[in-house]
Amino acid sequence: MPRFFVAASNVLGGIAYIDGKDAEHLKVLRIRSGEVFTVCDGKGRDYVCRLKSAGADGAEAEILETLPSAGEPSIFCTVYAAFPKAEKAEAIVQKAVELGASKIVFFPSLRCVSRPDEASALKKCQRWRKISEEAAKQSGRGIIPDVLVNLSFEKTIAEASKAGLPLFFYEAETDYALKEALESREGYSSVSVVTGSEGGFETSEVGLARAQGMLITSMGKRILRCETAPICALSALMLHTGNL
Amino acid sequence: MPRFFVAASNVLGGIAYIDGKDAEHLKVLRIRSGEVFTVCDGKGRDYVCRLKSAGADGAEAEILETLPSAGEPSIFCTVYAAFPKAEKAEAIVQKAVELGASKIVFFPSLRCVSRPDEASALKKCQRWRKISEEAAKQSGRGIIPDVLVNLSFEKTIAEASKAGLPLFFYEAETDYALKEALESREGYSSVSVVTGSEGGFETSEVGLARAQGMLITSMGKRILRCETAPICALSALMLHTGNL
Numbered sequence: 134m135p136r137f138f139v140a141a142s143n144v145l146g147g148i149a150y151i152d153g154k155d156a157e158h159l160k161v162l163r164i165r166s167g168e169v170f171t172v173c174d175g176k177g178r179d180y181v182c183r184l185k186s187a188g189a190d191g192a193e194a195e196i197l198e199t200l201p202s203a204g205e206p207s208i209f210c211t212v213y214a215a216f217p218k219a220e221k222a223e224a225i226v227q228k229a230v231e232l233g234a235s236k237i238v239f240f241p242s243l244r245c246v247s248r249p250d251e252a253s254a255l256k257k258c259q260r261w262r263k264i265s266e267e268a269a270k271q272s273g274r275g276i277i278p279d280v281l282v283n284l285s286f287e288k289t290i291a292e293a294s295k296a297g298l299p300l301f302f303y304e305a306e307t308d309y310a311l312k313e314a315l316e317s318r319e320g321y322s323s324v325s326v327v328t329g330s331e332g333g334f335e336t337s338e339v340g341l342a343r344a345q346g347m348l349i350t351s352m353g354k355r356i357l358r359c360e361t362a363p364i365c366a367l368s369a370l371m372l373h374t375g376n377l
Numbered sequence: 378m379p380r381f382f383v384a385a386s387n388v389l390g391g392i393a394y395i396d397g398k399d400a401e402h403l404k405v406l407r408i409r410s411g412e413v414f415t416v417c418d419g420k421g422r423d424y425v426c427r428l429k430s431a432g433a434d435g436a437e438a439e440i441l442e443t444l445p446s447a448g449e450p451s452i453f454c455t456v457y458a459a460f461p462k463a464e465k466a467e468a469i470v471q472k473a474v475e476l477g478a479s480k481i482v483f484f485p486s487l488r489c490v491s492r493p494d495e496a497s498a499l500k501k502c503q504r505w506r507k508i509s510e511e512a513a514k515q516s517g518r519g520i521i522p523d524v525l526v527n528l529s530f531e532k533t534i535a536e537a538s539k540a541g542l543p544l545f546f547y548e549a550e551t552d553y554a555l556k557e558a559l560e561s562r563e564g565y566s567s568v569s570v571v572t573g574s575e576g577g578f579e580t581s582e583v584g585l586a587r588a589q590g591m592l593i594t595s596m597g598k599r600i601l602r603c604e605t606a607p608i609c610a611l612s613a614l615m616l617h618t619g620n621l
Contacts, residue, residue: 272599353621355516368612
């Protein structure tokens, strides 16, 4: 069923108002009066709607049923990825949203080849947010996960370490397995997944993460590419928490 | 440590002989006499080697230590992916090898947009095998997973269904979760992961797979892209079987 996101304020009195690009998309899909589709308020609520009318300004749809968005996992996972090269960042956003990440943050680390300045990072963020929106629609998410840039490694780790399960993946860690980390705590509702760039992390960065209470974790005995690591961690996490 | 694959017949009397493109790669990496690197026989054995000499014909390295390849998972998983569009097939091969797949098979299904004929499929296979080799080196695998094309859906399913855990992922399956499937049997050493193309599977195809004894399985409540699904399944499988 086609899926549209609208602002929560566009849902009023049993009617969902669809405007802007989504109204155009409705036309492209040739959805006609009487046809049924899903409108999501981006806050985890889905509305099964029937199109009433569509005009130049937008479209009105009657709400038939209100449901919690089925596509939302039971945990809030933030992916923190050290800046990779451009197309890899896009792949991370797209796949992480499909797999149920709730937020994606890019940050600098010592071995990053790509180190955008603030202006360039903000510009990239715009593009990443569009990719997140597209992936959220395609995969049936109930929110559009936000994509942010944090230009301080220290602040990134300080934030990431606050999650119920704060995972920091380090390619040279061989003892502490992901499975062990996932089973080390119970009842967590928030998870951080911190992964490195092409060059991995420096030991000083690992030390800082450890000092902040992050769990320095291995992702198995195969060296994963920087765009594969968050995807693998998310998939494993979703399995472990009953979301797969 | 740099990693090279050689034929098992190139390992003889405590010496590993490196020839062809790998000998060139050794030069590119400027590895000199006395330096240490890993040679893998592609059959799950790693040799820690010290370079003795390198000439126009190839290089000779003294074997210091023989070890089982640490990068091999404890299970043999074959990924069967319905033909996707070109760049997606490449992503599937690369990521599946990183994540521990032992074999990758592409096959046609009714809704495939891309349906190569035999000549074209064989040509693509050559390219996919190169990608597999590169990914095996990069990720530290002990084998180079083979990439094959099977031009019959029926034969593909007949083969896939023989695994100890034969998983057929169907986007319209909502009841039978991946977690349940992974826990439904014990002690399996071989796994099949069958995933669809962009358009998913027809119910007739699902029926055939079910009749052959495959487990029709859901990959959660989010719709995954065809290149994400095998990656997600492999990651979950590796977690479940103690390989992550």
